[in-house]
Amino acid sequence: MQSTSGQPNLRGRGPDSDVVMSCRVRLARNVAGFPFVNTATSQQQDELIHLLKNILLNNDLDEKLHWVDLTQSSSRERLLLVERHLISKQHAESEAHRAVALSRDETLSVMINEEDHLRMQVLAPGLQLEDVLTRINEFDDLIENRVDYAYDARWGYLTACPTNVGTGARFSVMLHLPALKITNEIERVRRAAKELQLAVRGYYGEGSESAGDFYQVSNQITLGKTEPEILGEFCERIVPKIIDYERHARRLLLEQNLSHLDDRVHRALGTLRAARLIGAEEAMRMLSRLRLGVTLGRIDGIRLDTINRLFLEVQPSHLQVHAGPGCAGNELREARASLIRSRLP
Amino acid sequence: MKKCDLCNQPAVVHETTVKSGITQEIHLCADCANQAGVVIPGQPKPAEMLQHFVIGPGDVKKRAASRGRRLSCTSCGMTFAEFRRNGTLGCAACYEAFGKHLSALIERAQCGATHHCGKSPHNAGTSIDRQARISKLMRELNSAVAAEQYERAAELRDRLQDLEQEPPTLHTRSSQPSQEERSV
Numbered sequence: 001m002q003s004t005s006g007q008p009n010l011r012g013r014g015p016d017s018d019v020v021m022s023c024r025v026r027l028a029r030n031v032a033g034f035p036f037v038n039t040a041t042s043q044q045q046d047e048l049i050h051l052l053k054n055i056l057l058n059n060d061l062d063e064k065l066h067w068v069d070l071t072q073s074s075s076r077e078r079l080l081l082v083e084r085h086l087i088s089k090q091h092a093e094s095e096a097h098r099a100v101a102l103s104r105d106e107t108l109s110v111m112i113n114e115e116d117h118l119r120m121q122v123l124a125p126g127l128q129l130e131d132v133l134t135r136i137n138e139f140d141d142l143i144e145n146r147v148d149y150a151y152d153a154r155w156g157y158l159t160a161c162p163t164n165v166g167t168g169a170r171f172s173v174m175l176h177l178p179a180l181k182i183t184n185e186i187e188r189v190r191r192a193a194k195e196l197q198l199a200v201r202g203y204y205g206e207g208s209e210s211a212g213d214f215y216q217v218s219n220q221i222t223l224g225k226t227e228p229e230i231l232g233e234f235c236e237r238i239v240p241k242i243i244d245y246e247r248h249a250r251r252l253l254l255e256q257n258l259s260h261l262d263d264r265v266h267r268a269l270g271t272l273r274a275a276r277l278i279g280a281e282e283a284m285r286m287l288s289r290l291r292l293g294v295t296l297g298r299i300d301g302i303r304l305d306t307i308n309r310l311f312l313e314v315q316p317s318h319l320q321v322h323a324g325p326g327c328a329g330n331e332l333r334e335a336r337a338s339l340i341r342s343r344l345p
Numbered sequence: 346m347k348k349c350d351l352c353n354q355p356a357v358v359h360e361t362t363v364k365s366g367i368t369q370e371i372h373l374c375a376d377c378a379n380q381a382g383v384v385i386p387g388q389p390k391p392a393e394m395l396q397h398f399v400i401g402p403g404d405v406k407k408r409a410a411s412r413g414r415r416l417s418c419t420s421c422g423m424t425f426a427e428f429r430r431n432g433t434l435g436c437a438a439c440y441e442a443f444g445k446h447l448s449a450l451i452e453r454a455q456c457g458a459t460h461h462c463g464k465s466p467h468n469a470g471t472s473i474d475r476q477a478r479i480s481k482l483m484r485e486l487n488s489a490v491a492a493e494q495y496e497r498a499a500e501l502r503d504r505l506q507d508l509e510q511e512p513p514t515l516h517t518r519s520s521q522p523s524q525e526e527r528s529v
Contacts, residue, residue, distance in 0.1 A: 030437065039421045039435035115433065137464070144466050150437040155451075156461025158440055160433040162451045165440075167463040197456055223451065224458025224483065 014126015018295040019243045021174040021214065021308065024085075025132045026121040027140055028159045028168035032148040036160040037096055037113045045097040045113055052112050055146045056101040063108055063139055065101040076317050076325055083315040085123065087111055108139065115160050116168075118143070127243075129171055129235045133227060156223065166223030171234045174203075175242060178213040178292040179249035182264075186215075189242060196238060197221050203284075212284035212311055217242065250296055265293030269302075272340050277333040283314045283340065302344065310343055349374035350445050418442035457487055482508065 014020065030036060031051070034044055056065050070078055070091065078092040087100050091114045098113040111119040120143075122136040150158040156166040164170070180186045193200045197220045203211040219234050253261045268289035271278075278286075291307045293299040312318055314336050320327050323335035347356040349372060356372035416425040423435030425443050434440070440447060452459055460483060482505045489498040 032437065035421045035436040036434060038431070038433050039423060140464075141467075149466050151466050152437070152440060152461075153465075154460055155440055156463060156465070158437045162434065162440075162447065163454050165451060166455070166458070166461045169463070221456055221458065223455040223461055226463040230463075 014124060014128055016243055017126040017304070019175055019177070019246050020127040020239070021176055022085075022123055022125055023127055023129050023132060023173045024121055024123045024171075025129060025136045026119060026170045026172070027136055027157075028116040028164045028170075029118040029120070029140070029143070029157055030150040030159065031117045032150045034117065037115060037117065038160060040096075040113075042097060048117055049097055049099055049112055051147065052110075052118065053099065053101075055143060056110060056112075058146070061142055063103055063142075065103055065108070065110070068100050068102065070098045070100060076320060079317040080321070083312060083317050088114060088119075090114065091119075108135070116164070127173060127235070127239060129173075129231055133171075133231055137227070163220070164222050167225075167227050167230065169222060169227050169230060170218050171231055172216055172218035173239055175215050175217060175239075175246070176213060176288070176291060177215055177242075177246050178288050179253055180246050181213045182253065183249045185245070185249060189215075189245065193217060193238075193242075198234075198238065211281065212288040214288075214311075250292070254296060261293075261296070262298055265289050265296075265298050269293070269299060269344070273344055275337040275340070277330060278337040278340065279333055280314055280316060280336070283336055284311065287311055287314070306343055310340060313339060313343075347372040416443055416446065457483075459483055 014022070031048060034040060034048055037045065040048070053067060055061075057067055068077075068081070070087070075092075078087070081087045081100065082089055082092050084106065086102060086106060086109045088111070091098060091100070091111050094114070096113045098111070100112065101110040103109070107124065108120070108122050110121075120136060120139060122132045122139070124132050152158055157168040159165050159168055177186060177189070180189060190200050199218050199220050201216045201218070203214045203216070217239070219230055221230065225233075268286040272283070272286050272290065287307055287310055290299065290302070291304070294302055294304055294307060316332060319332055319335050319339065322339070323332065327335060347359065348354065349356045352374060354374035357375050358373040359371070417423065418435055418439045419442065420438035421435035423439055425446055428434055428439065428443065428447075434443075434447075448459070482501055486498055486501040486505060489495075489501055
């Protein structure tokens with residue numbers, strides 16, 4: 001696996017990256033002739049793994065993928081992949097025979113035997129969902145030429161959970177919304193999103209908290225519209241509104257509450273530079289404030305890339321790569337504080 | 346002849362309700378109607394007739410739903426009740442096995458959408474244009490109902506029914522708009 005700097009969704013150089021950390025399209029697909037994962041026998045799960053491994057590692061594919069057998073990997077390795085948003089928590093913890101195939105730069109990943117036989121995703125920094133959709137469609141076509149998908153003329157791509165049926169496509173953006181949180185407007189965004197049939201989740205998707213003021217927003221409707229129609233509504237109508245709303249809240253903080261904003265941002269920097277022991281939750285909270293300060297030009301000399309990378313590096317499994325697999329408790333908090341100080345001299 | 350909403354056998358019981366200008370029809374075969382406690386024409390059963398009269402026709406669907414919970418997929422063995430508990434289906438055949446009961450749930454979860462109109466596999470062997478036309482008509486029908494244009498809604502519903510009864514045709518992808526798309 002590459003160093004954290006190699007992951008594109010952390011560099012913060014995409015369009016609208018002051019607010020949009022990364023964007024993603026995920027397609028759910030099942031192989032015709034096999035039961036869905038939850039009713040497949042161990043033997044059928046193995047057959048699927050074998051079949052899909054041959055297809056995904058085929059040299060004819062334009063995308064060169066690396067295979068990780070999750071049944072054989074340690075829980076720390078699996079958690080590392082969760083922290084990198086390459087597999088879901090459910091996939092890490094499942095008892096099914098499962099795997100993940102990754103592109104070298106980790107922008108493309110395919111979960112095998114998660115809820116569906118194939119869950120493929122393409123990630124990109126900032127807001128560039130059109131390019132992401134083009135890439136995942138091309139990849140999907142390559143797979144489709146090698147295997148028959150479970151498909152029905154009326155229902156479209158058949159998925160284990162009917163809430164994904166149709167296109168099987170989930171578009172999502174990871175938004176950094178600290179100003180809306182400070183101004184207590186975040187609940188309004190949640191309510192509006194719900195009315196527009198969007199899901200708002202935390203940093204690690206379903207069931208997770210909004211650590212670091214990050215919110216993952218995605219479409220819930222997958223049937224009755226084409227992929228470009230879903231993308232158009234999501235990307236042209238909905239996401240820009242949330243981005244504008246956050247930017248407006250940031251402007252208000254600058255215009256009406258500058259000293260409060262500066263105090264909050266510089267205190268966060270002070271804490272991060274001075275702390276000798278720091279937990280993941282506090283680190284994420286402080287890094288979020290720092291990120292806000294950097295995007296508003298209130299702090300010089302710290303790059304957005306550095307902060308974006310730190311959000312990942314302070315996670316437990318990533319810290320354990322450097323500090324040792326047994327590192328926990330105060331030792332882990334000390335390693336975290338030391339790493340942050342080295343990145344923010 | 347109309348088919349039973351639940352099992353596709355010839356329907357012998359037909360119920361029509363009109364609410365807010367929208368007509369809703371229920372068609373059941375003899376067996377399903379019996380299970381739902383409906384009196385079958387030509388086979389009067391006083392006790393059931395009284396029961397049906399007392400409980401009212403609105404409960405026909407409730408009873409049918411209760412029957413739905415006993416449905417099971419012959420391919421993977423999953424029952425509809427198990428699906429309701431877990432939220433995931435057992436195999437692709439469950440979509441057909443759970444028929445109307447599943448359709449109703451999907452329609453609710455997908456904001457009224459009833460047909461796929463997005464990407465399809467190259468070898469799907471179905472008419473992409475036809476699906477696109479059905480979806481387009483469905484959207485127009487929903488808009489007409491929302492705007493209370495009931496004459497237009499009735500016309501769209503008839504066109505939709507005609508289109509749905511057409512057998513799917515095998516053809517290749519085309520960039521040309523279909524006749525339906527051009528004329529609407």
